[in-house]
Amino acid sequence: MGYERVADAIRAAIIEEMDADPDVVMLGEDIAAFGGAYRVSEGLLERYGPRRVLDTPISEIAIAGTAIGAAMTGLRPIAEFQFNDFMACAMDQICNQAAKIRLMMGGQVRVPVVFRAPYGATGRAAQHSQSLEAWFAHTPGLKVVMPSTPYDAKGLMRSAVRDDNPVVFLEHKMLYGAASPGGKAKTVVGVLGPSFREAPEDPYLIPIGEADVKRAGEDVTIVSTGYMVHKSLRAAERLESMGIGCEVVDLRTVSPLDMGTVLRSVGKTGRAVIAMESVGDFGVAAEVAARLAEDGLFYLDAPVRRVCARFVPIPFAPACEADVIPSEEDVVAAVRAVCA
């Protein structure tokens, strides 16, 4: 039996890596004794002890910077941020330090650190709901991964831990499926169907930097990440009944960006919709659109459309959040527009 929730799949990947390599260590807020806000590190303190699984103060600079220093000197730390929004407190360490140290120092050093964080909107308003992959993807020297299924999460986490470069690993909260003791998870795990592919127990790696075609189709390409992959797949089913065949490309890694897979798909379909939960303005979706314009313009039979969060801080009221965050309906409408 495999892992049906992203939280379990990531934990399984970490266990495989920690079993294999004693230099893999973890640090973060509430990860050890409590087991992690989203339960990814549940049971790991008991399994590996307090020398390898460490609770930190609420000190994002120190979490990132200490992980970097340990990585520079031979450990392979996995640093958890409780929300990707909190990484803002550690931007110097992540973007000025981790991303640049190797090049600045002429290749003398490797910085094998994983910065993990949950992202995405779940009714927690503006400072706990963002999808911030573009902040990190905009910084050369960082790799940025955002898996959409337990299968991808496990294989990509193992690759991230083994990577000799800093990797920002972003995990959508709706896909974790685990809840704090006595709590109730807000999740879509359990309603997503077979596209939410479970992770087998057997070990395997998924290379960083390879997109995955999650659904084949002939008429339009939907380029997506994370939870939006599932909204896009559901939209594709509805569009199928309207006679529109959608190909859904899950980027899986946003930096480095696998434009080869995107361009091959758009070369076939001639149309592209880019569906991401982050704000579209100046973001990863904008980057994909720009590269389609540069390298795939003559494939296109219609203008590219982005389906992204509106360009506002995410409001608390559920109706407002729902308006800001892109939906399955928004994907359907955008696909119909480019196919009109």
Add this chain to the structure above:
Amino acid sequence: MTAETALALYQTMLEIRLFEETLYRLFSTRDMPGSMHQYNGEEAIAAGVCGHLVKTDYITSTHRGHGHCIAKGADMNAVMAEMFAKSTGCCAGMGGSMHIADFGVGMLGANGIVGGGIPHAVGAAWKCAYKGDGGVAVAFFGDGASNEGSFHESLNLAAVWGLPAVFVCENNLYGFSTHYRRVTPVEDIACRAASYGMEGLVADGMDVEDVYAKAGDAIAKARAGGGPTLLECKAYRYMGHSRFENPTYRPKGELESWKARDPIGAMAARLMGGYGLGASEIDGARARAEAKVAEAVAFAEGSPEPGPKDYERYLHA
């Protein structure tokens, strides 16, 4: 302190001073790339602290990092070549003055961001504790960095984890143009150690013997598992904040009064006094330092520049 140790510390200070003076001349008379922040006046701190460290110990440094690099035993040829942006530089010409590093001797890097390197020392100390290898990590930083969040978070974490780290605050009175007392409500930055439950020490940063003694206590304690210490060394930056900047913000006579206590001159007098060395040994130290710096300049001058695409190989491991 033995005469041998005293002479070694003197030698280190002299090498740093001559390196910096030579570099200043080069910047004044040639088209050198970039900028630099010089360490003249503060040599006793790097020499006195690093005098206790071995190759497998770690240091992190600041934008004013030439002295730390030399004191930790980095190859001066490679350090000088980095100033020239040559491919033989310790960072292959990719980092320059503000990012010099030599991982082969545990020098984890100067840093262009004030306070940026402090948590890296915590991480290196964590690695030493985890491996049980007996190593220690020393973070050098300035009075200005003690007002950064990274200072607070790093000292707090090192203290709660009981790590073998030593935090060396080089209080040279000014953060760029601003006197530290205008932006720091305490006279002794070392007193901030109390909020982390760690020992805070003040050393005379113009006296290499005092720095050496107090750093020795802190480093021995860290090595023995006694946790971190904050060591404030009070010193003075002879030069401006950066290349060619004229420090008009200093009161008249302040520089002269500190130069009267120059750590290198003072140590030379002591070597010939209580330590019983002769003028020939002092002259010999200077001759060795001059030769080393001259060789470094010649090496740098004769080295090739990086190719315009060389950076591509350093982005990812």
